[in-house]
Amino acid sequence: MLNKPDSSLRVVIADYRDPTQGEALLQLLNEYAMDPMGGGAPITAHTRANLLHSLANEPQAVTFLAELDGKYVGLANCFFGFSTFACAKLINIHDFAVSPGLRGQGIGQALMAAVENHAREHGCCKVTLEVLEGNKVAQRLYQRCGFAGYALDPEAGQAMFWDKKLN
Helix, strand or coil: CCCCCCCCEEEEECCCCCHHHHHHHHHHHHHHHHCHHHCCCCCCHHHHHHHHHHHHCCCCEEEEEEEECCEEEEEEEEEEEEECCCCEEEEEEEEEEECCCCCCCCHHHHHHHHHHHHHHHCCCCCEEECCCCCCHHHHHHHHHCCCCCCCCCHHHCCCCCCCCCCC
């Protein structure tokens, strides 16, 4: 998948206390935030100053970093949750990003495979995520990886993701 036959792609679970991986996480998250599909604005100074410590102290958090030829180029910030209907753990992909210019080379698929493998190792019944209607590129990746919208009852329609900001 990768264009260069000599390239080495690996996915690791981030150590939030490792300065190199922590800075990579913040940089990749900022790239994602600045992308139109991530909101088009950089992460805040508060987030930059506090995120790594907060994630390190959040037992349900796990971040996957894609490393290509010694440089971190993708991330998936995930959180374990629970499915009451299945009475089993699940994992939600909260942030998912590949560096601009490196998209379409298999990095996203490698991240997805790592998340799915981790979920299976931890007894999860499913992996969930949200995607914007207009983000057709991400939707194609997610569909290739087996994701789809869902409905409990087709007559009730597709599930929708809503939020209410509290601050």
